[in-house]
Amino acid sequence: MKNVYLLGIGGIGMSAIARYYNAKGYKVSGYDKVASKLTAELESEGITIHYEDRPDLMPDAKDTFLVVYTPAIAPEVKELQKALGGEYKTIKRGFALGEIAKDQKCIAISGSHGKTTTSTLTAYIIQESGMGCNAFLGGISKNYNSNLFLSPTKTIVAEADEFDRAFLQLFPSIAVITYMDADHLDVFGDIEHLVEAFKAFASQVSDFLIVKKGLDITSKDTKAKIYTYATDDPEADFHAENIRKDECGYFIYDLASPFGPIKDIKVGVIGKTNIENSIAAAASCLCHGVPKDAIRSAIGSFKGAKRRFDIHLNTPHLTYIDDYGHHPEEISSAIKSIKEVFEGRKLTAIFQPALYTRTRDFYKDFAKSLSKADALILLDVYGSREKPIPGISSEIIFENVTIDDKVLIRKEELLDYLCKLDDIDVLVTFGSGNISNFADPITKLLEERL
Numbered sequence: 001m002k003n004v005y006l007l008g009i010g011g012i013g014m015s016a017i018a019r020y021y022n023a024k025g026y027k028v029s030g031y032d033k034v035a036s037k038l039t040a041e042l043e044s045e046g047i048t049i050h051y052e053d054r055p056d057l058m059p060d061a062k063d064t065f066l067v068v069y070t071p072a073i074a075p076e077v078k079e080l081q082k083a084l085g086g087e088y089k090t091i092k093r094g095f096a097l098g099e100i101a102k103d104q105k106c107i108a109i110s111g112s113h114g115k116t117t118t119s120t121l122t123a124y125i126i127q128e129s130g131m132g133c134n135a136f137l138g139g140i141s142k143n144y145n146s147n148l149f150l151s152p153t154k155t156i157v158a159e160a161d162e163f164d165r166a167f168l169q170l171f172p173s174i175a176v177i178t179y180m181d182a183d184h185l186d187v188f189g190d191i192e193h194l195v196e197a198f199k200a201f202a203s204q205v206s207d208f209l210i211v212k213k214g215l216d217i218t219s220k221d222t223k224a225k226i227y228t229y230a231t232d233d234p235e236a237d238f239h240a241e242n243i244r245k246d247e248c249g250y251f252i253y254d255l256a257s258p259f260g261p262i263k264d265i266k267v268g269v270i271g272k273t274n275i276e277n278s279i280a281a282a283a284s285c286l287c288h289g290v291p292k293d294a295i296r297s298a299i300g301s302f303k304g305a306k307r308r309f310d311i312h313l314n315t316p317h318l319t320y321i322d323d324y325g326h327h328p329e330e331i332s333s334a335i336k337s338i339k340e341v342f343e344g345r346k347l348t349a350i351f352q353p354a355l356y357t358r359t360r361d362f363y364k365d366f367a368k369s370l371s372k373a374d375a376l377i378l379l380d381v382y383g384s385r386e387k388p389i390p391g392i393s394s395e396i397i398f399e400n401v402t403i404d405d406k407v408l409i410r411k412e413e414l415l416d417y418l419c420k421l422d423d424i425d426v427l428v429t430f431g432s433g434n435i436s437n438f439a440d441p442i443t444k445l446l447e448e449r450l
Contacts, residue, residue: 002025002026002027002065003026003027003028003029003059003063003064003065003066004018004021004026004027004028004029004064004065004066004067004068005028005029005030005031005058005059005064005066005067005068005083005088006018006028006029006030006031006067006068006069007030007031007067007068007069007070007073007077007079007080007083008030008031008032008069008070008072008073008093009030009031009032009039009042009047009049010032010033010034010035010036010038010039010042010049011032011070011072011093012038012137012138012139012140012147013070013093013097013136013138013159013161014030014068014070014093015038015039015042015147016136016137016147016148017068017093017096017097017100017136018030018042018047019042019045019146019147019148020100020134020136020148020150022045022046022047023148023150026065028046028047028048029047029048029049029059030047030048030049031049031050031051031053031057031058031079032049032051033051033053034051034434035049035051036437038140053077053078053079054078054079055078055079055081055082058079058082058083061087061088064088064089065089066088066089066090066091066096067083067088067089067090067091068090068091068092068093068096069083069090069091069092069093070092070093071092071093071094071163071164071166072163072384072385073385074385092164092166093166094161094164094165094166094167094168094169095169097136097158097166097169097170098169098170098171100134100136100156101156101158101170101171102171103154104134104154104155104156105154105155105156105173106155106156106157106158106170106171106172106173106174107122107126107133107155107156107157107158107172107173107174107175107284107288108157108158108159108160108167108170108172108174108175108176108205109122109157109158109159109160109175109176109178109280109284110159110160110161110162110167110175110176110177110178110198110201111162111176111177111178111179111180111212112162112178112179112180112181112182112183112327112329113178113179113181113325113327113329113330113333114178114179114273114276114277114280115138115159115160115161115176115178116137116138116139116159116305116308116324117139117269117274117277117304117305117308117309118176118178118277118280118281119135119137119138119157119158119159120135120137120139120141120304120305121277121278121281121298121299121302122157122176122280122281122284122285123135123137123141123149123157124141124143124144124298124302125281125282125285125290125294125295125298125299125302126155126157126285126288126290127144127149127151128294128297128298128301129285129290129291129294129295129298130294131153131155131288131289131290132151132152132153132155133149133151133153133155133156133157134148134149134150134151134153134155134156134157135148135149135156135157135158136148136156136157136158136159137149137157137159137305138159138161139305139306139307139308139324140305140306140307141303141305141306142303142304142305142306142310143301143302143303155288158170158172160172160175160201162183162184162194162197162198162201163184163187164187165187165197167197167201168197168200168201168204170201170204171204171205171206172204172205172206173205173206173207173208174205174207174208174209174210174284174287174288175201175202175205175208175209175210175224175284176209176210176211176280176281176283176284177198177201177202177209177210177211177212177215177217178212178277178280179212179215179329180194180195180198180215180216181327181329182194182361182362183327183358185357185358185361186355186357186358186386195216198217199217199221202217202221202222202224203221203222203223205222205223205224206223206224207224207225207287208224208225208227208284208287209222209224209225209226209227210226210227210228210229210238210280210283210284210287211226211227211228211229212228212229212230212276212280213228213229213230213233213235213236214230227258227283227287229276229279229280229283230276230279231243231272231275231276231279234256237257237258237283238255238256238257238258238279238280238282238283239255239256239279240253240254240255240256240275240279241253241254241255241256242254243275246266249270249341250266250267250268250270251266251267251270251272251274251275252264252265252266252267253265253267253275255279255282257282257283257286259286259292260292262282262292262295262296263296264296265278265282265295265296265299265300266299266300267299267300267302268299268300268301268302268303268304269302269303269304269309270309270311270337270341271309271334271337271338271340271341272336272337272340273309273333273334273337274304274309274337278299278302281299282295282299307322307323307324307436307439308323308324309321309323309334309337310322310323310439312439312442312443313443313446313447315450317425318424318425318446318449318450319342319345319425319426319427320426320427320428320442320443320446321338321426321427321428321429322428322429322436322439322442323428323429323430324430324431324432325430325431326353326354326358326430326431326432326433327358327362328362328365328366328368328369329365329369331349331351331366331369331370331430332368332369332372334428334430335347335349335369335372335373335428336372338426338428339372342426345425345426346374346375346423346425346426347373347374347375347425347426347428348373348374348375348376348377348421348424348425348426348427348428349370349373349375349376349377349428349430350376350377350378350379350414350427350428350429350430350435350438351366351370351376351377351378351379351429351430351431352379352380352381352382352411352429352430352431352433352434352435353366353378353379353381353382353394353397353431353433354381354382354384354431354432354433355381355382355383355384355386356381356383356386356387356388356389356392357386357389359381359392359393359394359396359397360389360392363392363396363397363400364400366397367397367398367399367400367401367402368400370397370401370403371401371402371403373403373428374403374405375403375405375406376401376403376405376406376407377406377407377409377414377417378394378397378398378401378406378407378408378409379394379408379409379410379411379414379431379435380393380394380410380411381393381394382431382432382433382434382435384433394408395408411434411435411438414438415438415441415442415445418442418445419445424446427442427446429442
């Protein structure tokens, strides 16, 4: 049997699985709620996709090897109900990734945030070194324009997602834990259970575990050798020294590590947070045996991942950045980095909250982070798989934002509002929902002002 059917095929993680099976010669098809640039790319690669919830369009059960579904898909989707009805062999995306990874040496990058850039850079370093790897990423590599890397080697770099505890399907040789901040409380309930899940993940790592310094992960939690990392904390095993900027604003540093120093690393993507991401990636690659010169070279030529501090337009008087930031800490860190790079310029943030549960759990933290911008355009909540919760809307964030220059509008009003705004200097869009669909129209709108 050579058929694989994916429910929610347009998701960033699901699309990588689809591409993998397609590359391996399976007949791949699937369903998603909406068409997107990513689904168009999948279709151009020979994958059949439909956008109506129609169980009659699913492949015949007797001809189908596997149905893979994302836990983000709503339970009322009729195709999911049919898939779970007993006719099909049906598994979650995390299990599929675990099955693919189980016969390979796995390098897994986990954490509440930072994992997409770190995993993309880790995979890029290994590929560019000539050692080669397969990689399943939670973002699109701007160097390779894909979220899937393929290689004949038996090494896999996997972005290990904590949502739905999917990362517990992985048993890595090397792993990174970036952050353990509260998120996905609809799954975990509280921070204690989230940390418990990360400790369970740590227990499955066999050789090296690289953790952000200060995280509550100890030798009691894992059999692996633990290393710590930080941007510039000299007590961390991996840290940066002699940090400086070049004339274009790119950071350069010397890496101190237990494997010996790497001098003069230039980070190919701007923002101080990317020093930290590059240190974590370098640490995992050193543990994997990648030569130091190859690490330095690849970090310098790395272009980043789409929607991670993704600069679409950059002039002295008009700049536009698109960012996936959907957690208060991510937004706060991004705003800090943007203000460091574009010092003295007015920063206008556009934010689309994703999920009613996350809005409910973090609305005060969102308001605090967004108040660090100079101006705010706040959009309505993107509910995704969730149904609205009474009393939970963008309004509760808006009421707690402390800056005066703020407005609350529907996303359908965004482009018209921007057309009338005459004081845009540095503009950034934040969010993990369909705000990404505005990136190209906003870029075009701003380019017409130049």
